[in-house]
Amino acid sequence: MAREFKMPDVGEGLTEAEILKWYVQPGDTVEDGQVVCEVETAKAAVELPIPFDGVVKELRFPEGTTVDVGQVIIAVDVAGDAPAPEPEAVADAAPAEEAEPQGRQPVLVGYGVAETSTKRRARKGAEVPANGTAAPAVAQRPLAKPPVRKLARDLGVDLTTVIPSHPDGIISREDVHAAVAPAPEVPAQSPAPAPVSAPVPAAPAASYDGVRETRIPVKGVRKATAQAxxxxxxxxxxxxxxxxxxxxxxxxxxxxxxxxxxxxxxxxxxxxxxxxxxxxxxxxxxxxxxxxxxxxxxxxxxxxxxxxxxxxxxxxxxxxxxxxxxxxxxxxxxxxxxxxxxxxxxxxxxxxxxxxxxxxxxxxxxxxxxxxxxxxxxxxxxxxxxxxxxxxxxxxxxxxxxxxxxxxxxxxxxxxxxxxxxxxxxxxxxxxxxxxxxxxxxxxxx
Structure with missing residues (x-):
């Protein structure tokens, strides 16, 4: 039986949030209160704990996607009898101590989730079936801080193709810029002389490591600040x-x-x-x-x-x-x-x-x-x-x-x-x- 977890309404008038980072992948086991992703609202970056146990079936949106409150972001296979009520219903049902057997309303870390119930679990490694054949391993996620991941998304750079320059393997902003810089030209054999033509004005020199312009989507804190x-x-x-x-x-x-x-x-x-x-x-x-x-x-x-x-x-x-x-x-x-x-x-x-x-x-x-x-x-x-x-x-x-x-x-x-x-x-x-x-x-x- 699959249960769906929706982007919660935190009660501060926020209508959307951007998924910055997933901490789980399909096939991972999750527990009630475990942080499954980090999102950025119009006011802050916060973490979302899931309110039930199970195995991740599907992530509905990739990192970098802005999702409206109420949209399903993750589906989880759960065991048990009847499903718990929807998160919105739990808030209206009863006080927190009475609603515990039914499941808890999902809230953002920083809004009062008990410290003992907010935890991240390491992803499981590849498991070996009974026949001895190793299951395909999930590709290792490149190491980079959220601002660097955002820069890569803005520039259209796939972080899995970026070679980190730092010995600890963490991708820096300079590494991302280097990935979009034009590759050096390989000298080729000189062609036959071409007919002389009118001079063509030289193109303006590129700047910022070869990038002339960068378009940055207005969202999150910047969008909220502009509107305010x-x-x-x-x-x-x-x-x-x-x-x-x-x-x-x-x-x-x-x-x-x-x-x-x-x-x-x-x-x-x-x-x-x-x-x-x-x-x-x-x-x-x-x-x-x-x-x-x-x-x-x-x-x-x-x-x-x-x-x-x-x-x-x-x-x-x-x-x-x-x-x-x-x-x-x-x-x-x-x-x-x-x-x-x-x-x-x-x-x-x-x-x-x-x-x-x-x-x-x-x-x-x-x-x-x-x-x-x-x-x-x-x-x-x-x-x-x-x-x-x-x-x-x-x-x-x-x-x-x-x-x-x-x-x-x-x-x-x-x-x-x-x-x-x-x-x-x-x-x-x-x-x-x-x-x-x-x-x-x-x-x-x-």
Whole structure:
């Protein structure tokens, strides 16, 4: 009896996901809770565990395919009596502890699957039948990281034909580019002279290892980001204000905190104090922490938030994502440092869950890490403000009546002008600047 496993609906409004990697092949035995594939939604890359035991019969889609939620992605031969209900039905049937005998609803890793139930199984090797003849072995899968596999798909390169240059056998981006470069021409015997004709303009020289253009499908995180930014830019009337501030004292405080025993082992950097400064400014100007709701009956409302889910823009190999720290306003400085460290490391490893990117209220984007002075950031949909932090540079600055070298940066605050007028936006930006110029205000204002 065969059972089918469908691409699950994770309940975050996502309608599709791309299959990045299969961990099983037809003929493999799978167990309830075993991770069978990795998929990329519009928000993050996550792993899918299968909710029943059996033997893989068929993989319905190859890697690199974008599949709609609800489509069957894998068929499994199972033993037993009546099949368990469809995954969608299980969620509506009963609480988790009562539904266990019927089977569990498939969920994405990162959404709460028990750690003991999420496991990968190594593929089985070739088995030898009773007659002693070895069964055909499954071709070994080339070793390459997901970004390299994506590059190969975009360039139309079959990874099984690529020869890895690294001794560990892992295919690199350079190996993929080398596979699409034109092969060297073999000198041939000189032909007879041809009639002289008009000169032909030389073709433009190829670039990037012989590749003139690369077309990259817009999907996953990039597609979601593009849609969100278009929606935000043409829905919320943006206003951006700027201020240049001397942050020398803040930089000295960063060094002092690194030596503080209470901060040992924590991520201490300027972003930590900038985050704290923004939280203090929001506390002093709570009206900025709000959202615009058009309402179902045409009566718009301003929704005042009494919590701050602080978003931090993070550049990852899959594109820009903005996970947020829940209830950041209630965290002490060490707790905020811990949360920032976890947020950054999780994003870099590609393990950010969709839930971590939902419900943000305000955001910080640190363009200064790229050496940029400032920018005019676009609001995340549903948020009221976003603070851009420029590069911190040593510059001549008038300090106590004399020109001295000081650590200086430029801040830019974009806000929704339906919610935030110029006075309120100016107060928030001025408060952030004041705290960073004299960080002792953190004690008296927070």
């Amino acid at each position: 930014m278009i929606g935000s830019a043409f829905t919320a009337p943006h206003v951006t204000e700027f201020v240049t501030v001397d942050v020398t004292r803040t930089m000295k405080l960063v060094e002092e905190l690194k030596a503080d025993k209470d901060m040992q082992g924590l991520r201490v950097n300027p972003l930590l104090l900038i985050s704290k400064a923004l939280l203090v400014a929001i506390k002093r100007n709570p009206e900025v922490n709000a959202a615009w709701d058009e309402g179902h009956d045409g009566k718009a409302e301003i929704v005042q938030k009494h919590y701050v889910n602080l978003g931090i823009a993070a550049a990852t190999p899959r594109g820009l994502i903005v996970p947020n720290i829940k209830d950041a306003q209630a965290k002490t400085l060490p707790e905020l440092a811990t949360s920032l460290g976890e947020l950054v490391s999780t994003a870099r490893e590609g393990r950010t869950s969709p839930g971590a990117m939902q419900g943000g209220t305000v955001t910080i984007t640190n363009v200064g890490v790229f050496g940029i002075d400032t920018g005019t950031p676009i609001l995340n949909p549903g948020e009221s403000a976003i603070l851009a932090v420029g590069a911190i540079k040593l510059q001549p600055w008038v300090h106590k009546g004399k020109v001295k070298p000081r650590q200086v940066t430029t801040l830019a605050l974009s806000f929704d002008h339906r919610l935030v007028d110029g006075e309120l936006g100016s107060k928030v930006l001025a408060d952030v600047a004041a705290v960073l110029e004299r960080p002792k205000r953190l004690i008296t204002w927070s």
